[in-house]
Amino acid sequence: MSGRGNAFREAANTYSVNEFYLLSHSILETGHGTSPLSNGSIRVGRLGTNKWVSIQPDGTFIAERNGNTWSSTWTIERVNNFDESQAQNIKQTYNMFGIGAIDSCPYVCGSIRAYEEGWDTANKAIVGGTRFIAQDYVHHPVYQQDTLYKMRWNPGQPGTHQYATDIGWAYKQTSMLYRHYQNLPHLRKTFDIPNYR
Structure with a gap:
């Protein structure tokens, strides 16, 4: 994961996806870059x-x-x-x-x-993976899953189009996101909280 900041920035800017979320998601999915899926092994x-x-x-x-x-x-x-x-x-x-x-x-x-x-480099996987997440979840015209909670649970259509099966998937990323935002207190924070009936 070291030295990949420019790829995350490029991906975030190109596909209008939060950079801190991308970092947190990648850290979780790769075990801080140690997973065989992420290290080229x-x-x-x-x-x-x-x-x-x-x-x-x-x-x-x-x-x-x-x-x-x-x-x-x-x-x-x-x-x-x-x-x-x-x-x-x-x-x-x-x-x-x-x-x-x-x-x-x-x-x-x-x-x-x-x-x-075609993800034969880590940078291609970061940018290409962000494109997939943006098109299939965050900016999808039907599902519009623009929060971790929506990506995991899909409250608009429960039980369908969920990113992960781990019930703690969204929660596990929030501590990393929180740390990033605590280091930059001037950033605006917007909360989207689903209400159930």
Whole structure:
């Protein structure tokens, strides 16, 4: 994560997303930059249509998506002695926001999503991940999930279009956001509090 300030600033300015939120989200999702998804230690290559190899520090996995959308089911198989010449275009991957890292296959699916998005550097993952968050959540024309609470719980349409499954996902980022704002007390703070009936 060190030295990535300009990428976060560029992403925040380009997609009109709060820079402190981006930092907090990335720190949470990457374990302060230690996650294999974020540190470039996972390489991915293509094996065919909807089929990839994810080469990780602790093993190699063949993954096949059973459908054409990211929410389709996946078949994941751990393999030994994989011959890398079987795969095309093997690249390092970076995923700074956990995009596509579903509970059943976080590292495999998250690294494949990064590969397909072209996130082969940390900076590309920061800017590209911010674009995804802005388009699919913060500035989405229907969902308009412009707070952590809305991204996690979607009070406008409960139970649908939620960013994470962890019930503490939004809360875990608030302490980091609070620290950033405490260091810059002149910044305006606006609160959006949903009311339920």
